[in-house]
Amino acid sequence: MPVLELLEHFLMTPRVSWFVFQAPFRHEAGQYVALSAPVGGARQTRYYSIASPPDPSGRIELCVQHEGAFGSHLRSLRRGDRTECSEPGGKMRLLDAARPAVYFAAGTGVSPMRAILLEQLRANPAAEAVLLLGARHSSELLFRDELEALAARHAGFRFVPTVSGDDPGWDGRRGRVAAHIAEALAGLSSPDAYFCGQRELVAQLQELLTAAGIADERQVYERY
Numbered sequence: 001m002p003v004l005e006l007l008e009h010f011l012m013t014p015r016v017s018w019f020v021f022q023a024p025f026r027h028e029a030g031q032y033v034a035l036s037a038p039v040g041g042a043r044q045t046r047y048y049s050i051a052s053p054p055d056p057s058g059r060i061e062l063c064v065q066h067e068g069a070f071g072s073h074l075r076s077l078r079r080g081d082r083t084e085c086s087e088p089g090g091k092m093r094l095l096d097a098a099r100p101a102v103y104f105a106a107g108t109g110v111s112p113m114r115a116i117l118l119e120q121l122r123a124n125p126a127a128e129a130v131l132l133l134g135a136r137h138s139s140e141l142l143f144r145d146e147l148e149a150l151a152a153r154h155a156g157f158r159f160v161p162t163v164s165g166d167d168p169g170w171d172g173r174r175g176r177v178a179a180h181i182a183e184a185l186a187g188l189s190s191p192d193a194y195f196c197g198q199r200e201l202v203a204q205l206q207e208l209l210t211a212a213g214i215a216d217e218r219q220v221y222e223r224y
């Protein structure tokens with residue numbers, strides 16, 4: 001079984017941590033890994049999407065909600081600690097960097113979207129792409145600074161954040177991701193759609209995107 005070595009981790013928000021591991025494998029943008037460790041007296045396994053595109057050095061980045069049992073365990077690891085891991089798996093991948101793309105995510109579901117989006121913009125800096133990202137509070141819009149900087153650098157990329165909870169200081173879009181699909185799709189000519197999240201969100205997005213004319217084979221998704 002492959003083993004990951006922790007290089008660093010730090011807080012992104014009070015509930016989410018960022019981990020950088022050295023991996024013995026190469027992955028494809030959009031894949032996830034299963035980490036296993038003894039937690040609470042039993043061996044446990046949790047799945048985490050890789051938030052970074054493939055890197056020749058073998059470094060992988062994970063974005064983990066760390067309040068639960070396994071997340072707390074990962075937070076307790078120190079630089080150089082090792083953890084067992086599966087080979088990368090999953091069906092999410094970049095279909096075609098040349099095609100327009102729309103990405104939907106909420107919370108840590110942004111991880112595989114970030115990996116695929118960065119891969120697309122690396123292969124095609126002029127790509128037409130939109131990322132619609134939701135969070136309960138604006139401080140929980142993960143990678144906000146990076147995504148705003150990407151939008152400033154890539155004329156074809158639009159970042160569309162929305163906040164669903166109580167956040168008096170936020171003067172941007174309000175509500176959940178599904179409420180802003182029409183805005184995200186505006187101006188894109190038959191895009192590929194990438195999304196992941198809880199079962200209900202995935203089902204809702206499938207229905208709305210199909211109604212918007214995006215064929216099944218152009219919808220790439222993972223259920224968390």
Ligand SMILES: Cc1cc2nc3c(=O)[nH]c(=O)nc-3n(C[C@H](O)[C@H](O)[C@H](O)COP(=O)(O)OP(=O)(O)OC[C@H]3O[C@@H](n4cnc5c(N)ncnc54)[C@H](O)[C@@H]3O)c2cc1C
Binds near residue numbers: 067223
């Ligand atoms: C394909 C796939 C990819 C995934 N990718 C990711 C990813 O990239 N990032 C990610 O974070 N997760 C991801 N998940 C979910 C992940 O596998 C775990 O299920 C999740 O992180 C919870 O595991 P846990 O043991 O830390 O929490 P558990 O102990 O199982 O608790 C579940 C949830 O309860 C809440 N909770 C538990 N204890 C507390 C507490 N003390 N205070 C407040 N809230 C609490 C937390 O919200 C926690 O996430 C993915 C799942 C799948 C299937």
